[in-house]
Amino acid sequence: MKVLLSGNEAVARGGYEFGVSVAAGYPGTPSTEILENIVHFSEIYCQWSPNEKVALETGIGASLAGARTLVTMKHVGLNVAADPFMTLAYTGVNAGLVIVCADDPGMHSSQNEQDNRFYAKFAQVPLLEPSDSQEAKDLVGFGLEISEKYDTPVLLRLTTRISHSKSLTEVKDQRIVSSIGPFAKDPKKYVMIPAHSRKRHVLMKTRTKSLRALSESTDWNRCEMNDKKIGIICGSIAYQYAKEVLPEASYLKLGMSHPLPHKLITDFARHVEKLYVLEELTPFIEDQVKAMGISVEGRSMLPDTGELTPDIVAQAFLHESAPKGYHPGVELPPRPPVMCPGCPHRGLFYTLSRKKIRAMGDIGCYTLSVLPPLQAMDTCICMGASIGTAHGFNKASQGSDVPPVVGVIGDSTFLHSGLTGLLDVAYNQGNSTIIILDNRTTAMTGFQHHPGTGLTLQGKETRAVDLKALAESFGISRVHEVDPYDLKQLSQVIDREVKASEPSLIISRRPCVLLERKKRKTKPVQRQVAVDLCTGCKACLKLGCPAISFLAEDKAVIDPLMCNGCPVCEQVCKAGAIQSVAI
């Protein structure tokens, strides 16, 4: 039966059909829906791990125990998991282990656009790249099979367009039962002390040779000979764009792109007049083809950065620029994403912004506080970076007249990679104030549970970590819980803690307003502007709440369809014009 599946849904389906029984990951766009779909298969144990490193380690254990395993993450997640990944490449696996990693060319929702294909080459493991959902599903099966046969982890690399595009996919009801035996003690293979690792590394070189032979012979790498004037080597989504724009060309389509099939490439090059590589982001394949002494073009025809589109491919190959089309003679206001009306993060960032306190930031919905009018975040590097950054900044500024900075971090992010940063502040006797934005969920990626929420991916009740007790056990004695809807309390606590000479932790706690709305279904109250009282001072606009706007330039108005009823705007209105009304 053919169904429309996204790349992520197809990977989940592949997990079911090809006998996966354990799956672990950490959410991250565009990879999140893989586990969110796997959870529907009761045959598969699945979990959100606190972070990608732990997810991969869980996956390693499951594979050793004989379970076919998937580990999922977004591209930058593999940076976090890189440590186990690089040495897992030495030990190899027991049951098949596929790491599904989704890159985000164009940075639709990411902080960088690193090309994770290099990780496969770096770690010397096979790299698989699907071009649509059918291939995504089938490559899960192929990946598990070669993982077992060649004793290697496998990197299945998706991109945003593969993960989030739907295409017709044949699904089957049968599920393969894996026949891998249980763990057999084998220290030379699994205990990577130098003496063992040296031998494993030699074996890896042999393994790469065998994998290259596979890359030459597998159907996943195939020539489609057509017009021989143009020959294009490509895989992933670039293949679809090329076929769209140049249906007559000849193709060497690569589903397995590391190790590269040298013979296949040499033959293909010989049979076409002009050879190209079409790939997104970096000349990963092109540079290797050039190193083989083959003349080839590609990257130089494309923009240096960003996502490919069929228009870019048409421009490069046909010199066909996209038609200009109609442009109205007015400037179109952009529509950036914003924190939702009633978002508990708003009160906190409003307070920091009013006080002009610098905030070393982190990643999550709250990063949107960087945008006007709040402009309350000063850095964002990677998950967990806020705390170490604040600590380093404050250490360096000690004794100067530079005021201390705070670190702000979401609850999911704190549990992902903020713990060790906080430990650093405590251990090295910093004085930083760290603020956890505890909205009881991983909101940015669509409300996933985490170790602080009390529920697991599979919906089981579990213990929720006590952040206060945790910080105290690190040796941080100043821990305060505040409600970010209470601006006065926030202001007092922040003033006091920033001045303190010891480290402190402020837990700004209130559940995400969208979660609350889902639970309650209705909004109990709403805010409204009493037009006769509004002085038009625009103080409420400084909150950057999308529900509040200005009517004919002199009065505020709150959109009743958008207002989620939080009391923050009421507190900033000095004229008392914003009032709550029952609905």
Next chain:
Amino acid sequence: MKMKKKKDILIVGVGGQGIIVASEILADVGKEAGFDVKKSEVHGMSQRGGSVSTHVRFGKQVFSPLIRQGKVDFLLAFELLEALRWVNFLSPHGAALVNNLKINPTTVSSGSMEYPSNIAHLLKESGHTIQLIEGINLAEQAGSKRAVNIVLLGALSGFLPDIAEEMWLKVIRSRVSAKTLQANEKAFYLGRKDA
């Protein structure tokens, strides 16, 4: 089944307007009608009230999930400013079906930029067929404010004569809850009549 012509449809609007559901229904309808189908959207930041766009393509064999600029057959816009932002993706023969609704982006509500005042007029100046749809009114008439997306699909269905009405209803029935089915069916008919 006789092979029908390809259709490239771009759905645009604001996060939270029900665009993803609309595109899911549309893609399913294409599949039911015997086409190869591809659909592409971007999740993530766009959920937080930002611009959202989804490409849906039907054809004998579809390669790219993204439609090329200037090749869109139908632009289904849930909001006026978003319609204007994307109208240049239409092919010369393309038509836009536009929900007559204004949602201020924060760049406007904060007072830093202006919302273009005469969008309906500007859209018509593009030379394309522009159909304005009173989505909210029709949805309310159908009995559910949230059925605007189904009203708009109803309107689009009027432009796709190759696809039988029953096919749309079948997919809508499979996608909406029993409780809202009646309102959604009515919304579909009202939109279809309006187009």
